Amino acid sequence: MFKIQAFMKPLLLSLLLLNGALFSFDTYAETTIQRVQISNPDSGAQAMIKLTKAAKVSHFTLKNPNRVVVDIRDAKGTADYQAKSADDLIQRVRNSKPKTSNDTRFVFEVAELLDYEVTTVTHKDGPYLLLKFDDPQPQSLTMITGRQSQRDDDIIIALDAGHGGRDPGSIGPKGTYEKHITLAIAKKLQKRINAEKGMRAVLTREGDYYISPSQRPLMAREKKADLLISIHADAFHTPQPRGASVWTINERRSNTEFARLLENKSRQSELLSGASTVIAQSDDDLGFVRTILDMTKEGARKSSYEASDYIIKELKKVTQMHKKDRQYASLAVLTAQDIPSILVEVGFISNPMEEKNLNWSKYRQRLADAIFIGLEKYFKIYPPNGTLWSRLEQKTDIQHVVKSGESLFKIARRYDTSIEHIKRVNNLTENSLTVNQKLVIPRG
Numbered sequence: 001m002f003k004i005q006a007f008m009k010p011l012l013l014s015l016l017l018l019n020g021a022l023f024s025f026d027t028y029a030e031t032t033i034q035r036v037q038i039s040n041p042d043s044g045a046q047a048m049i050k051l052t053k054a055a056k057v058s059h060f061t062l063k064n065p066n067r068v069v070v071d072i073r074d075a076k077g078t079a080d081y082q083a084k085s086a087d088d089l090i091q092r093v094r095n096s097k098p099k100t101s102n103d104t105r106f107v108f109e110v111a112e113l114l115d116y117e118v119t120t121v122t123h124k125d126g127p128y129l130l131l132k133f134d135d136p137q138p139q140s141l142t143m144i145t146g147r148q149s150q151r152d153d154d155i156i157i158a159l160d161a162g163h164g165g166r167d168p169g170s171i172g173p174k175g176t177y178e179k180h181i182t183l184a185i186a187k188k189l190q191k192r193i194n195a196e197k198g199m200r201a202v203l204t205r206e207g208d209y210y211i212s213p214s215q216r217p218l219m220a221r222e223k224k225a226d227l228l229i230s231i232h233a234d235a236f237h238t239p240q241p242r243g244a245s246v247w248t249i250n251e252r253r254s255n256t257e258f259a260r261l262l263e264n265k266s267r268q269s270e271l272l273s274g275a276s277t278v279i280a281q282s283d284d285d286l287g288f289v290r291t292i293l294d295m296t297k298e299g300a301r302k303s304s305y306e307a308s309d310y311i312i313k314e315l316k317k318v319t320q321m322h323k324k325d326r327q328y329a330s331l332a333v334l335t336a337q338d339i340p341s342i343l344v345e346v347g348f349i350s351n352p353m354e355e356k357n358l359n360w361s362k363y364r365q366r367l368a369d370a371i372f373i374g375l376e377k378y379f380k381i382y383p384p385n386g387t388l389w390s391r392l393e394q395k396t397d398i399q400h401v402v403k404s405g406e407s408l409f410k411i412a413r414r415y416d417t418s419i420e421h422i423k424r425v426n427n428l429t430e431n432s433l434t435v436n437q438k439l440v441i442p443r444g
């Protein structure tokens, strides 16, 4: 098994099924290369080479143009790939004459010679060679979704009022139902969010009716939520415990759900809306799908952590915390693999004092405001790509002073813009840069 480091950027996949039709068996070849898949996301890039049998590999780099040459011992197969954009790292893949005639040589022409790694990974459907390039500047925690192109301008937050209908949740000593408290807070929070330009809240339930916990993340996905917050109130069999706490999914549950997901093709394509063509084109390719899903999952998990910490910071200002740090739990409502998900216990309904507070509208407003401010701070720093907030953040052009070893390619990647765009704004006719040259980096 192998581990893929999580990409923190939305994936735009370009995938090519190269020689799917080519199964000419050469008597000398021990291994047949079934296909070469290129993915050129916004950060990092990789090629997956599907083999019928594991093979010995050697590789080296060449400059002018930048190339990574991969020799696969005793193998036969072809590749022919041409990138559509100059901003893609892997620009071209082609065969070239190997030193030994039984081998296959692939030449990867790359926009930049980044650090790379060649490993053999074995999935259910057989071995792959994975050529993986490092991201020059790992982008920080942005939401990973496959739907950037047609996404909403607003950051969408799914607010999930815990319990409802036949499920009252916990009941306070004075007879307060958790389900009413959670809905009241969710509605206040929704109002606050909707008053903010560029943010929108959707509720999983708007009244007093039952929805199963596992249904709730599905609803959030349906609404294309960027984040899910489930609101609850805690309870204990003694009256003393009090205070709020914030929860995210625990690792074991997350992994169990992930394994379950890998067994379920229809859920996978639903989850990978934007990347679903990948699955369609390579039905047997569990390895590739797994890689993409794994990156999505890790991205969502990290975002859950970040967002939780912002919310905790703000909750601390308005209430005592039952747990000072982020907590982990195995809860169905937190099992969306692609949507960062957080559960907030706003206080103990079993504590008479807190029950009283929670019944007080002003106090509920205070809690809703604290959660809102936490969210606002989080999304100011990590606005999902394609939203109004991400564009506002990018409004101001920045000055970049070229350092030694920097290229237009590196700079374009770092600022998430294109080489063409930088050239146009700076009236550059060539791709070469000089040290200390000042560039205006256009944004948005």
Ligand SMILES: [Zn+2]
Pocket: 162, 163, 169, 170, 178, 232, 233, 234
């Ligand atoms: Zn609850």
